Amino acid sequence: MSEHSGKKSLNKVGNLDSALAHIHDGSTILFGGFGGIGNPPTLINGMIHKGVKELTLIGNDAGFPTIGIGKLVSLARAKKLIVSHIGSNPIAGKLMIDGKMEVEFSPQGTLVERIRAGGVGLGGILTDVGINSMIEGGKQRVTIGDKEYLLETALTADIAIVYAKKADTFGNLIYETSARNTNPLVAMAGAYTIAEVEEIVEIGQLDPEQIVTPGIFVDMVIQSKGVDWKWVWE
Template sequence: MEQTHQEKKMNKVGTLDEALSYIHSGCSLMFGGFGGVGNPPTLINGILEKGVTDLTLIGNDAGFPTIGIGKVVSQGKAKKLIVSHIGSNPIAGKLLMEGKMEVEFSPQGTLAERIRAGGVGLGGILTDIGLDSMVEKGKQKISINGKDFLVEAALTSDISIVYAKKADTFGNLVYETSARNTNPLVAMAGQYTIVEAEEIVELGELDPEHIITPGIYVDIVVKSRGIDWKWAWE
């Protein structure tokens, strides 16, 4: 029996192909994770298999060359990165120096706040980090109560990809330890948010006290096929 519109709104579980149909060459793609931990491996592998290119990637870092989002970077699929660092992926540095990829650096705390601001509908944030340095270039500076601040624009994306330990069918999410990192912020800041979950349960089965991301931010949930970032630290 075909699902009603209301049932489809309440049950957001879909296939990998359905999720990938929203990711196209040239789009901006925000990802959760820190050094590969918390990157959604099944979605990333699907992006590579689909052959998506010219991506603007927004997230904490460039991953490792063969782990997590680093595979997308290393294979030349990104035209621009907005990240806090690229040091764990030497291929990213090589692409930058060769002029084959643009990189916009943002201090880690500032980056997280820019993503959070985008997720809650703010235009940007104020910070004193980078005052009187090259970081000021091209940025608006304002004074409040006699103190100067730089205006850092909020960050949003066409697509956000998120990794969760558990999801229910409505998209409420639970994260595991450090894999939580930037995923909750990224989930809020995408125009369309795709979640890869290790386990999917029925609505009502998650302890409300453990839910970090409410399902209202999530558009589709897919089942993970496995984790490849866990070997990053071995």
């Protein structure tokens, strides 16, 4: 487990301002989502309006220039990305080539496992993906039996931001279809996890069989204001 306290308030509902008070220049932020689907739009727009910069962003991808986490990237608010690809955001590619943003690439499955490892308190994982390729990059090799593996370190962050369909006031989360993607793992790996949700209900109103992320991993729940579709389609 990450640094979540065993003692939690029963009511974790906050607002955007209280959530943004935890996010500062230089923060390391884990974000859920895949190509924008499952990125928390209200939190991302809030970070843009607050003006935070020099961020290290960890997640599946760099989004699109005007969709999801890509909006922060396109505004040059990130000093570093740890992602599986940036191909959907050409601005990210230009920032990398111009030396204005560092990008650490991690194969998608490896990246997800590194986040999972961070969430459950492991130091890293062993994988044979990337041996003798640019991914290896001087990483430690470990031999088990007659097979070699790369040691990939676990990933954690100061803040984890996730997007869910429903939450109760304790922070138990239910996701909707493909928006679930990396969100459950990201929620576990932040020292402080903020969940943006479409609907907030009282404790006891969620079907326990549908809960994916237990509230013990969530520090704050905020109401989503929805996707800013003007940003998406322009």
